[in-house]
Amino acid sequence: MGFTSWQPLWRIFLITFGILFYLSNYLIGLNGLIKLVGITFALPHISWQISKIIRGWCQLTFVSPLSKAVLITGCDSGFGQMAAKALDTYGFHVFAGCLQPKGLGAQKLYKTTSNRLRILSLDITREDDIDAAVKEIEESDLTLWAVINNAGVIDYGPLEWDNGSSRIRKVLDVNLFGAIRVINACLPLIRRSKGRIVNVSSVFGRFTLKGLVPYCMSKHALKSYNDGLRRELDDFGVKVVCIEPLCYKTDMTKDEKMDEDLSACWKVTGDEVKTFYGEQYKSELKDSLSNHFLLARTDLKEVSDVIEEAVTASSPLEFYRCTGPVDGFIVWLSEQLNEQCLDLLLRASNLKMIVRIVNLFSPKQKVI
Known part of the structure; x- marks a missing residue:
């Protein structure tokens, strides 16, 4: 039996914490308040x-891919494309949903995978596309083992620019309701196989950034939906997993994409709103977002690896967070702060300092 389930991990954590807490009593010479803060905040995170490292050393058990299919959305590029390649190599029959099935991304995927992989034309805002994809899976006589909701969009710009409500609807239609549409269509097959639902959310589903509110809203909602669905389906043997990457260098986080969105949004914004915000605010917002993306990690395989584990491990974790050791600690520490402190931390000037700290202590990343 493997050690991948949540409860054994908690047991490992409690044992580790107990040992470190015992050893901390021998830290002579530390100020009492400093020691208390360390035990309260740093020690649980370190434990x-x-x-998780100890868990990784333990023997893991995995499911067999024989006669099993997985459906992945958003395979044109990024995480979806890498996950499709990884699960195809593992031995699954991959149904790779692409927004542009004849595009360069889809063709690259087709050429670098086995003949088990099938490219599907899949726009998750269209019910007929989703129904056609499910029908093709049913007609294949394969067992649908997992659905991976990876497709997503991003939108840059303050809420008052352009028409904020229409931009929110557009992002939610893909990032939230698109995932719900796919899950609802596939649930009868997933219940039958007692398989997996994997939702790719974001660490920004826990923190809301200015200039990225619609995206953060959609990921907050997806996280909540994921938690509720997991608790409702747990008794029926269906595992629901949430993947939370911090920030990675994908097409969505390119400076060109940000510039294009901000310029388009500013162009159609009313004169009164433009006068109120001014060009200086626009420039400062751009710099602030650019600072966020300086933390973007380059190795997309970090995310595709945990997607693969979520699909293949006999007992996957409820959620996986993809970060480096330094920025991961900063994210964890930020979760312990109240709203006033978090607002202060996320100011552009303070963010520059955080970027310097992360870059100073983080190992050089591998470029994919």
Whole structure:
């Protein structure tokens, strides 16, 4: 039996925390308040990270891919394309949903995978596309083992620019309701196989950034939906997993994409709103977002690896967070702060300092 389930991980954590807490009593010479803060905040995080390392050393058990299919949305590029390649190599029959099935991304995927992989034309805002994809899976006589909701869009610009409500609807239609449409269509097959639902959310589903509100809203909602669905389906043997990448260098986080969105949004914004915000605010917002993306990680395989584990491990974790050790600690620490402190931390000037700290202590990343 493997050690991948949540409860054994908690046992490892409690044992590790107990050992470190005992050893902390021998830290002579530390100020009492500093020691208390360390035990309260740093020690649990360190214990948790050590517990995950110990878990990784334990023997894991995996499911067989024989006669099993997985459906992945958003395979044109990025995480979806890498996950499709990884699961195809593992031995699954991959149904790769692409917005542009004849595009360069889809063709690249087709040429670099086995003949088991099938490219589907899949726009998750269209019910007929989703129904056609499910029908093709049913007609294949394969067992649908997993659905991976990876497709997503991003939108840059303050809420008052352009028409904020229409931009929110557009992002939610893909990132939230698109995932719900796919899940609802596939649930009868997933219940039958007692398989997996994997939703790619974001760490920004826990923190809301100015200039990225619609995206953060959609990921907050997806996280909540994921948690509720997991609790409702747990008794029926269906596992629901949430993947939370921090920030990675994909097509959505390119400076060109940000510039294009901000310029288009500013162009159609009313004169009164433009006068109120001014060009200086626009420039400062752009700099602030650029600072966020300086933290973007380059190795997309970090995310595709955990997607693969979520699909293949006999007992996957409820959620996986993809970060580096330094920025991961900063994210964890930020979760412990109240709203006033978090607002202060996310100011552009303070963010520059955080970027310097992360870049100073983080190992050089591998470029894919």
